[in-house]
Amino acid sequence: MKDSLVLLSRVPAHPDSxxxxxxxxPAGTLLASCGGDRRIRIWGTEGDSWICKSVISEGHQRTVxxxxxxxxxxxxxxxxxxxxxxxxxxxxxxFECVTTLEGHENEVKSVAWAPSGNLLATxxxxxxxxxxxxxxxxxxxxxxxxxxxxxDVKHVVWHPSQELLASASYDDTVKLYREExxxxxxxxTLEGHExxxxxxxxxxxxxRLASCxxxxxxxxxxxxxxxNEQGVACSGSDPSWKCICTLSGFHSRTIYDVAWCxxxxxxxxxxxxxxxxxxxxxxxxxxxxxTFSLAAHSRQAHSQDVNCVAWNPKxxxxLASCxxxGEVALWKYQRxxxx
Amino acid sequence: xxxxxxxxxxxxxxxxxxGPSQDCIKPVKVVKRPGSGVARIHIEDDGSYFQVNxxxxxxxxxxxxxxxxxxxxxxGCVTSAETVLITQQSHEELRKVLxxxxxxxxxEQRLVVISVSPQSRASLAARFQLNPTDTARKxxxxxxxxxxxxxxxxxxxxxxxxxxxxxxxxxxFRDRANSSVAxxxxxxxxxxxxxxxxxxxxxxxLPYLSTARSPQQxxxxxxxxFFAQKQGxxxxxxxxxxxxxxYDKKLEASRPDFFSQEHQARDVDCVLTTGEVLxxxxxxxxxxxxVEPAPLDGLSSSTSAEEPTSHRGGGSGGYxxxxxxxxxxxxxxxxxxxxxxxxxxxxxxxxxxxxxxxxVLLHFATAYGFRNIQNLVQKLKRGRCHYHYVEVMAxxxxxxxxxxxxxxxxxxxxxxxxxxxxxYGMVKVETPEDVPGVQELYDQWLQxxxxxxxxxxxxxxxxxxxxxxxxxxxxx
Numbered sequence: 001m002k003d004s005l006v007l008l009s010r011v012p013a014h015p016d017s018x019x020x021x022x023x024x025x026p027a028g029t030l031l032a033s034c035g036g037d038r039r040i041r042i043w044g045t046e047g048d049s050w051i052c053k054s055v056i057s058e059g060h061q062r063t064v065x066x067x068x069x070x071x072x073x074x075x076x077x078x079x080x081x082x083x084x085x086x087x088x089x090x091x092x093x094x095f096e097c098v099t100t101l102e103g104h105e106n107e108v109k110s111v112a113w114a115p116s117g118n119l120l121a122t123x124x125x126x127x128x129x130x131x132x133x134x135x136x137x138x139x140x141x142x143x144x145x146x147x148x149x150x151x152d153v154k155h156v157v158w159h160p161s162q163e164l165l166a167s168a169s170y171d172d173t174v175k176l177y178r179e180e181x182x183x184x185x186x187x188x189t190l191e192g193h194e195x196x197x198x199x200x201x202x203x204x205x206x207x208r209l210a211s212c213x214x215x216x217x218x219x220x221x222x223x224x225x226x227x228n229e230q231g232v233a234c235s236g237s238d239p240s241w242k243c244i245c246t247l248s249g250f251h252s253r254t255i256y257d258v259a260w261c262x263x264x265x266x267x268x269x270x271x272x273x274x275x276x277x278x279x280x281x282x283x284x285x286x287x288x289x290x291t292f293s294l295a296a297h298s299r300q301a302h303s304q305d306v307n308c309v310a311w312n313p314k315x316x317x318x319l320a321s322c323x324x325x326g327e328v329a330l331w332k333y334q335r336x337x338x339x
Numbered sequence: 340x341x342x343x344x345x346x347x348x349x350x351x352x353x354x355x356x357x358g359p360s361q362d363c364i365k366p367v368k369v370v371k372r373p374g375s376g377v378a379r380i381h382i383e384d385d386g387s388y389f390q391v392n393x394x395x396x397x398x399x400x401x402x403x404x405x406x407x408x409x410x411x412x413x414x415g416c417v418t419s420a421e422t423v424l425i426t427q428q429s430h431e432e433l434r435k436v437l438x439x440x441x442x443x444x445x446x447e448q449r450l451v452v453i454s455v456s457p458q459s460r461a462s463l464a465a466r467f468q469l470n471p472t473d474t475a476r477k478x479x480x481x482x483x484x485x486x487x488x489x490x491x492x493x494x495x496x497x498x499x500x501x502x503x504x505x506x507x508x509x510x511x512f513r514d515r516a517n518s519s520v521a522x523x524x525x526x527x528x529x530x531x532x533x534x535x536x537x538x539x540x541x542x543x544x545l546p547y548l549s550t551a552r553s554p555q556q557x558x559x560x561x562x563x564x565f566f567a568q569k570q571g572x573x574x575x576x577x578x579x580x581x582x583x584x585x586y587d588k589k590l591e592a593s594r595p596d597f598f599s600q601e602h603q604a605r606d607v608d609c610v611l612t613t614g615e616v617l618x619x620x621x622x623x624x625x626x627x628x629x630v631e632p633a634p635l636d637g638l639s640s641s642t643s644a645e646e647p648t649s650h651r652g653g654g655s656g657g658y659x660x661x662x663x664x665x666x667x668x669x670x671x672x673x674x675x676x677x678x679x680x681x682x683x684x685x686x687x688x689x690x691x692x693x694x695x696x697x698x699v700l701l702h703f704a705t706a707y708g709f710r711n712i713q714n715l716v717q718k719l720k721r722g723r724c725h726y727h728y729v730e731v732m733a734x735x736x737x738x739x740x741x742x743x744x745x746x747x748x749x750x751x752x753x754x755x756x757x758x759x760x761x762x763y764g765m766v767k768v769e770t771p772e773d774v775p776g777v778q779e780l781y782d783q784w785l786q787x788x789x790x791x792x793x794x795x796x797x798x799x800x801x802x803x804x805x806x807x808x809x810x811x812x813x814x815x
Contacts, residue, residue, distance in 0.1 A: 103713045130710075133684075141684065142713045182685035183735070220736075 005296035005319075008330040010288065011048050015260060019322035021066045021308045026073045028314030033328050034064035040078055042095075043328065050330060054094050058120075059086045060319055066110045066155075071117045079111040085122050087140070098138050103145075110155045114163055119143070120189065121165050123153035129167045130175065131184050144184035148175050157200045166209060168197035169252045174211050174221070190221055192246075201260040201267075209241070212269060213256035218279075220245040220290065230288060243291050250277060254307075259319075261311040266333065267292065268319055270306035275299050276321050278333055295336055302327060305337070347562065352365055429589065430615040430622075436578050436608075437486035449578040450570060451487045454558045457494050457649050458584040459613040461763035462744040466617070467627040471766045472646045476632030478616075482627060489566075489636050493581065494649050496558035497656060498771040499780075500528060503551035503797050504658055505665035505771075506788070512670060520546035521725045523719070526658045528553040530591035531733030532712065533801065540716060541803030547719070550798040554656065555581050555588055557598055559606025561795040563599070565784045566638055574604040582611050582794050584741030587733065596799050602691060612743025642776035649766035652678070654739035654759075655707070659691060659730040663703050666728075667693050671700055680705070687711050703728045708735035739763060 013019050014035030023032045030053065031043040038061070040126035042323040062081035069076055076088045076095060083104050098210040112121050120132040120140070129146040151171035158165055165177040165184075174190035174197055195214035202209050209221045222244045224232035234240045253272030260267050267279040278296035285291040302323030312318035319331040379391040389397045440448045451568050455478060457471075464474040479490040515521040525551045527533055536544045552560070558581065563574040570577075581588065591597070592607035599606070611619075621629055637643025652660025660678050667673040673693060682690040687707035693700045704726045705713045712731060718724040734740050739759050747755035771777060785793040 019724045102717065142717075143684070145709045145713070182687075 004336045005276065005298045006332045006334075007298075008332055010330075011043065011050050011052075011328045012042070012050075012326060013322065013328040014039065014326045017326050018063075019307065019326050019328055020063065022310045022320045022328065023067045023069055023076075024310055024312050024320065025069045026071060026313060028318075031310075031320055031328070032067045032069065032076055033322060034078060034107060035326065036063045036068045037288050038062060038064060038080075040064055040067055040076070040095075050328075053269045054093070054095060056088060059088075059100075060084070062107075065108065068111050069112055071115055075113075077111045077113065077120060079108040079122060081107040083108060083124070085111050085120075087120075087138075087224045089138075101132060101140055101142055102208045103142060104128070109153060110157075112156045112165075114158045114165075115161055115217060116163065119158075119163065121156040121167075122159065123156045125152040125165055127153060127169075129153055129156060129165070129175075131165065131177075131329050146177060146184055146186060148174070148177075148186040148189075155199045157202065160202050160204065160206045162206060164206075166200050166202070168200050168211060170196045172197060172213075174200060174209070188213050188241050189242070190241050192243045193217070193218055196254075198255065199257045201258045203260050204265060206263045208244075210258045210260055210267060212258040214254040216248065216251045216253065216255060218247040218251075218255060218258055218267070218269060219243050220292075221248075222288070244288060245292065247279065247292055250279075250294055251275075253338065256305065257308045259309045259311050261316070262313060263311070263316045264335070266295070266311070266335065268309040268311065268333075270309040270321060272305045274302050274304060274306060274323070276301040276306055276331070277317075278319075280335060296333060298331070298339055301329060301331075340448065349411050350381045359627045378584075384654065412684075429609055429611050430619050432609050433580055433619075440486055449576055450489070450490065450572060451580065452489045452562050452566070453482045453487045453580045454491045454493050454496070454555070454562070455582040456554070456584060456738075457492065457647065457763060457766065458617065458654060458738045458741065458744070458759075459582045460492075460647070461583065461654070461739060461759045462613045463616065463627060464762045465758045466745045466748075469628060471762055473632060474627070474645045475635055476640040477627050477630040479635055480633035481620065481623075481627065481630050483633060484630075485619070485623065487580075491558065491562075491636060492647050493558050494647065494766075495638070495642060495715065495776075496561055497554035497650060497772075498769075498774050498777045499557045499797055500551050500554050501650065501657065501661045502772045502777070503793075504549055505662050506551055507551055507661045508666055510667050512666065512727060512754045522728075523724055524549050524728045525664075526728075526730045526732075527551065527801075528585070528656055528658065529732045529734075529738075531585070531587040532731045534587070534590060535712070535733070536716075537801055538804045543720070544716065545801045545803060549803055550800065552797055552799050553591065555583065555591060556606060556799065557797060559592075559597055561638060561780075563604065563606050564697075564796060565600075565780065569639075574599055574602040574606075577604075578608050579606065580611060581607050582613065582616055583743060584613055584738050585734065585743045586612060588612075589743075594799075612741075613745055614743050617745060634778060637776070639776060647766050648774070649763070650771070651768050653705075653737060655730065655732045655737035659703050659705055659728065660727050663691055663693070663701060666701055671695070673700075685711070689715075701728075702726050703730075705730045705732075707732040707737050710731065716812075 014037045015036035016096045017035050019033050019035045021034050029044060032040060034040045037107045040056040041052050043050050044053045060080040060082050064080045066079045067076055074090050078086045083106055085101040085108050089098045089163045104124040104271050107125045108122050110123050119133055123129045124289045127149050130142055131144040132140050132314050133143045133213040134140050149169040149171050150167055153167050155168040167175050172193050172195060175186050176186050176188040177184050193213040193215050197211050197213045200209060205224050210218055212218045221241045222237045226234040226237060232240050232242055251271045255269050255271050257270035269277045276298045277294060279292040282291045282293055301321060302325050304324035306321055306323050308322050310320045317333045319333050381389045381391050389399055391397050460474050464471050482490045511521040511524055525547045562579045563577060567574050567577045589610040592610050597606040635644055650657040659674060661676055664675045667675045678691055680691055682689050688711045689705045691703045702725055706712055706729050736756060740756055780790050
């Protein structure tokens, strides 16, 4: 396990503030970071070092909590505590604000683009999840307002290939949504966590969903379609989701983020104990009851809570992390031998 | 517990995190008694408070209660705890008044008037498998059996809401060159929409709202002003209950604009949802289908009918349809027979246009449900709203699908809604201009269509709610 996670670079991305979130662009060449200083910075490599290519300093009145790139890589969405979500269009050297999505009652906690690029989801402390549709003229319209959660919604993420949306909340549940006729409905509620669910990540196939929580566990959920071989009951035509694995005893504090590498299947976590951990699925384990082993553990990855971990979509093993200490760190992960 | 209020109201009003500095400023009436000296308070073992007077006599003090009205007057920190209170309170309140009437002296008794909305009636009709006429007659009979004196139909007061809406639109359309906020006119009969608009968009949106009162509140004026006077009673001696398809109507009845300072009485004293009426029936051990029907009442001899009546244009009142047909006639001399609705991005967002030689003369829309309200307001803010009139309702599918309607027992909600819509549509339709009794009331009660009385009793105002901006109210 030693040397399986090596630090490549550390950057003071949001000095005197927190760095809340990171997002790699689809090409894997740029890393967007956002923070409590209300700014968004775009990082790229120049030789061996990471430099700040752009700063977006106007646009939000309060903390920027999350950023997300569109599937085409030309747009960046930013979710802010000022209750708005901005959509930025990437031009040659800069970013220009295309529109500001308003409507949430208070802090927007997350934003995510659907794989088709036509839909956007946002969620907020106002307990709602909103689905937006964008047309060819970059006009955004609200398509649905979902009030299924009973508390603050922390994160939204789309399935890698289907128009299926997942949300995580302070109400300890994960909910899934899909389109039905001319509206969106909650088609599943995943219960099991004993405290706030902070983040979610789908596996490369989209059949499994990882959730991480304030209860210091990571849970893996699997989708069972109606008529499945394993005999898992489904109601109507909606798939059922069952918790097939719980990773407990590894984290000593709240787990704020989980990231599932779409290239290698490795699972990374960001923890309130300042550490980053990487888990690998045991190749011989039963797919219905998988086991995961701790493959890397960087105890003092940052000097404060780690808020986000993000795998580079093109370069296997390249992991970015950020922390309350305002720094962004880049790591090289190598699967240990004999694991 | 899922909130029973409309989606629009939920997002703005419910807030369980009350900041430490938000004092409850309930306007308590202080009764000053003659004599000096400070009263002493004694607390019994059971926790009850007694005031000990100077002469040694004791008086049990009533527990301070913060009611829904008080909270709204304060600028609204309606928490989910309060919503539980409201939802369980109203039919018990009615019971208390009916029981008090039984034992009170004749001069202390209150005349109980119950106004039933056609939407609630349709919901009950579906549940009990009755036609609308039988439902109306049986409800009249049931309410009278438990102590009500008069049972009315808010479809009658809706005539006034529709007529006032029609006239207002034509006036504002003709005035559009002089005012940047003349158009669009936004329908205002839905309190879920109004509370959201006042709280979230405040002074920006208020000028666009129609000032015509909703059928519930026009009935309030009719019962507490016209009817009470006819009976020789002051408004506080009449207890006016309405039966509505949603909880948001309870908030509308509590608005200070519908409270008479002079008589210290509300135009509508109590709002029951359709579900609460069902509770009343269940508590009486009565199935509506078994009740012996009674003849229908009216406010006067010229207004009572053999069967209930309704209006065209859908289950939310028909505002768009009536304003459109009237405007087409008044402004362009066009007689519109059937109004054609064109659904846009979803079925709760539909468009209606009047065209002549390729030119659009009138462009109207319906916007039901929070997502469509959102899009409408955002377009309005960006100057991209091309509609002249929008019928805005907070509930998807409109009032027939309100949060207080009876839920489906053994069928999908969609199927029940279709049944309720079809029962609603079965009722004979009337044109407000032709309804007997309406013109009479304009002439005799209001002294003319454009009179000061008509303006005061058939219209209302809106108020932007300022958000508290103290440092302590910041949400962390």
